[in-house]
Amino acid sequence: MELNQAVPVFSALAHEGRLSALRLLVEAGPEGLAAGEMARRLGIPPNTLSASLSVLAHAGLVTSRRDGRSIIYAAQYETVSDLIAFLTDKCCGGQPELCAPAGPDAGACAPKTAQERQPS
Structure with missing residues (x-):
């Protein structure tokens, strides 16, 4: 990631609600969460969350998909890792070891999907 790419990402994260939403999605894993569930967990109005998710999506930090009547949001782990x-x-x-656990190998931060977690 170059400086000119990092600036809009930092700008998107420079708000308590947006940062909280991204942290919740990172915790949720690649399956993501429905927007309504996110609003409930974060204790914020759905329209406020929608605006926050739009900013995060524009910065490349989240993706969305429709699942029936719900919109499921997920962290874009590649951007987070970058x-x-x-x-x-x-x-x-x-001394990159001082930055652990987010050191130079942080590109591996994406959690495994449910299928990848299945024992062999």
């Missing part, structure tokens, strides 16, 4: 890598690039004066 942002972590941007922040920790050349971390700690040549």
